[in-house]
Amino acid sequence: MVKKMRYLLIFVPISLGFSYFRDGSIWSFITSALAIIPLAALMASITDRLRNILGSSWGGIINVTFGNATELIISIFAIYDGLLNVVKANITGSIIMNLLLVLGMSFLLGGLRYQRQKFDKLLAITNSAMLMLAVIGMLIPAIFYFGSSNIKTLVLGKLSMGVGFVLFVTYLASLYFTLIFHEKEKKVFHVSKGSGGDSARKKEGKGKLWYNVLYLLLTTIFIAxxxxxxxxxxxxxQEGFNISPVFIGVIILPIISNVAENVTAINMARADKIDLSITIAIGSSIQVSLFIVPLLIFFSHLIGRPMNVLFNLLEISSIGLSVLAINVVYLQGKSNWFEGLQLIAAYLIIAIAFYFA
Structure with a gap:
């Protein structure tokens, strides 16, 4: 994937040139968007290498932490510029894109090749519960706000901090359960053999560790x-094409920041590894809603540009209905190309609605 996208790295110096000579132009937007795509793919490749070097536990944590780093960085700069509506739209777009478009494409292309694909229902139920928690975290503040005319912005801000803290702690607990606690359980029931080979591999990995860490930091700086x-x-x-900032946040920005990850999920489905496709797509949505959202809330309050979790009706409805649609498919434990087509159709309907919103 990185090899195919490396040619787009030429847009890194081009975008810097446009930024210096024609700052804020349409060409600055286009070239920087094209530059972010290979950089995000490169970051994903580096984190995968670090996961192989450090093992499933710590490597998994690094992989999770940097999984949506591009999205996080874009949102941070949007908060600095006071574009809080774009940030919330970007969050909404990331969730519904992974749940509907990416999974829809995975089910469609995988189903056309293998007719029917089965996946782990137990994993699906766990993911479904986490997604429902995300919906509750976004729905309750809206009910709280619109249910009473006396709610003040200050109170909403405190509520958002509280909700963000609960989501953040829950996500950390899920990381501990899946990456550490579950790994300890496996070690109890599985005795590893050939430790000498593992030791030699670890020594070899240490030499590459710092190289990859520096490479990751450098990539992060360029993405920033x-x-x-x-x-x-x-x-x-927005002015040149008469496009609302909400549509840019919901549709355009998530696609730019997640191209490499999305293509990987679709390719996994085409290789009849639908469980991996679901893990990538659903895992990304869970990370955005339970990890990225709290981080952005904490950061915005820290710099004096407080962001709350009050999403508008269209955003909340889109996320809630997307989770509901995925849960219907989950209950079956299997997918086909027509279900994928239906998910894509649902995404296009939402995209059209946001275009005219």
């Missing part, structure tokens, strides 16, 4: 620079 250029050009795109 490109994200700054991208966010700084959003208003120009």
């Amino acid at each position: 620079i490109e994200a700054s250029i991208l966010v700084g050009s959003i208003e120009i795109i």
Whole structure:
């Protein structure tokens, strides 16, 4: 994947040039968007290598932490620029894109090749519960706010901090359960053999560890620079093409920041590894809603630009209905191409609605 996208790295210096000579232009937005795509793919590749070096537990934590780093960085710069509606739209778009578009494409293309694909229902139930928690976290503040005319912004901010804290702690607990506690359980029932080979592999990995860490930091810095250029050009795109910032956040930004991850999920389905496709797509949605959202709330309050979790009716409805649609498929424990087509159709309907919103 990275090899196929490495040619797009040429847009990194091009976008920097446009940013210097024509800051905030349409070309700045386009070139920075094209530059972020290979950088995000490169980051995903590096985190995968670190996971192989460090093992499933710590490597998994690093993989999870940087899984949506591009999205997090873009949102941070949007908060700095006061584009809180774009940030919330970006969160909404990331969740519904993974649940409907990415899984829909995976089910469609995988189903066309293998007719019917089965997946782990137990994993699906666990993911479903986490997604429902995310919906509750976004729905309750809206009910709380619109249910009473006396609610003040200050109270809403405190509520958002409380909700964010609960979501964040729950996500950390899920990481401990899946990456540490579950690994300890497996070690109890499985005695590893050939430890000498593992030791030699670990020594070899240590030499590559710092190289990959520095490589990851450098990639993160470039993504931050490109994200700054991208966010700084959003208003120009809005005026030039008469597109609302909400549509940019819901549709355009999530696609830019998750191209590599999305293509990987679809390729896994085509290789009849539908469980991996679901893990990538659903895992990304869970991370955004339970990890990225609290981080953004904490960060926004820290810099004096407080963001709350009050999503509008269209955003909440889109997320809730997306989770409901996925849960219907989950109950079957299997998928086909027509279900994938239906999920894609649902995404397109939502996209059209946001375009005219």
